[in-house]
Amino acid sequence: MNKLNRKHVERWAPWILLLAIVALWQIICSVFEVSEFIFPSPLRIWNQFIEYRGLIAGHAWRTYWVTMVGFGISIVVGVLLGFVIGSSRLAYAAVYPLMTAFNALPKAAFVPILVVWFGIGVGPAVLTAFLISFFPIMVNIATGLATLEPELEDVLRVLGAKRWDVLVKVGLPRSMPYFYGSLKVAITLAFVGTTVSEMTAANEGIGYLMISAGSAMQMGLAFSGLVVVGAMAMAMYELFSYIEKHTTAWAHRGSQND
Numbered sequence: 401m402n403k404l405n406r407k408h409v410e411r412w413a414p415w416i417l418l419l420a421i422v423a424l425w426q427i428i429c430s431v432f433e434v435s436e437f438i439f440p441s442p443l444r445i446w447n448q449f450i451e452y453r454g455l456i457a458g459h460a461w462r463t464y465w466v467t468m469v470g471f472g473i474s475i476v477v478g479v480l481l482g483f484v485i486g487s488s489r490l491a492y493a494a495v496y497p498l499m500t501a502f503n504a505l506p507k508a509a510f511v512p513i514l515v516v517w518f519g520i521g522v523g524p525a526v527l528t529a530f531l532i533s534f535f536p537i538m539v540n541i542a543t544g545l546a547t548l549e550p551e552l553e554d555v556l557r558v559l560g561a562k563r564w565d566v567l568v569k570v571g572l573p574r575s576m577p578y579f580y581g582s583l584k585v586a587i588t589l590a591f592v593g594t595t596v597s598e599m600t601a602a603n604e605g606i607g608y609l610m611i612s613a614g615s616a617m618q619m620g621l622a623f624s625g626l627v628v629v630g631a632m633a634m635a636m637y638e639l640f641s642y643i644e645k646h647t648t649a650w651a652h653r654g655s656q657n658d
Contacts (some may be wrong), residue, residue, distance in 0.1 A: 426443060429441035431520075448621045453457065463591070466594050472524070478534040481495070485499075492542065492546055544576075548570065569599070595610075
């Protein structure tokens with residue numbers, strides 16, 4: 401298979417796999433006559449998506465902008481903490497284990513506490529999105545800085561570069577592939593955090609819509625909410641992939657020539 405054909409196959413492979421899964425899903429629901437109130441078929445989900453598209457769009461917009469706010473905060477905090485941890489061996493040894501322990505805590509358990517502090521609404525959703533998504537960004541920035549080759553740093557020091565110059569002019573650019581990789585992971589986690597918070601501490605958003613639809617036995621509508629969240633997350637993932645390819649091409653030139 402030549403390079404051009406392989407690129408076309410790789411481009412269409414996810415869509416082909418998705419269509420195959422949806423077709424199999426529909427066949428199983430039709431052949432075994434699965435109840436729409438238990439496990440709706442793709443056709444039922446699509447019909448309810450069209451029927452409630454205005455309602456879904458309103459809740460989806462709320463979930464999207466709340467997620468973006470929490471995600472934006474996670475980028476700022478994650479980059480700053482990652483820079484501090486990655487630039488100092490003492491900070492790395494002291495802070496990294498504590499951050500790892502914090503990340504192991506189930507973020508859904510924070511939602512009731514956040515409700516007490518900020519009430520039902522935007523606050524808990526934004527903070528949950530932030531809490532669940534900043535860790536990958538922090539870890540990848542810290543890793544990119546902490547793994548800077550000692551030989552390279554020694555050469556730069558001999559040439560007159562200070563520690564700050566090494567970190568800012570060499571360490572941060574070197575960390576960019578790590579950074580974009582963390583963004584693609586963190587954005588999906590941010591949508592998870594927002595949706596989980598909305599399911600228990602909001603009166604708007606896809607999470608709230610799913611709970612309401614489930615209570616009314618509108619499972620097709622609930623699954624439509626899941627599809628919308630997945631679509632928004634994948635759209636943001638592809639956006640970061642596009643930006644990564646056009647800003648860090650030097651880090652991918654080897655794979656591009658395969």
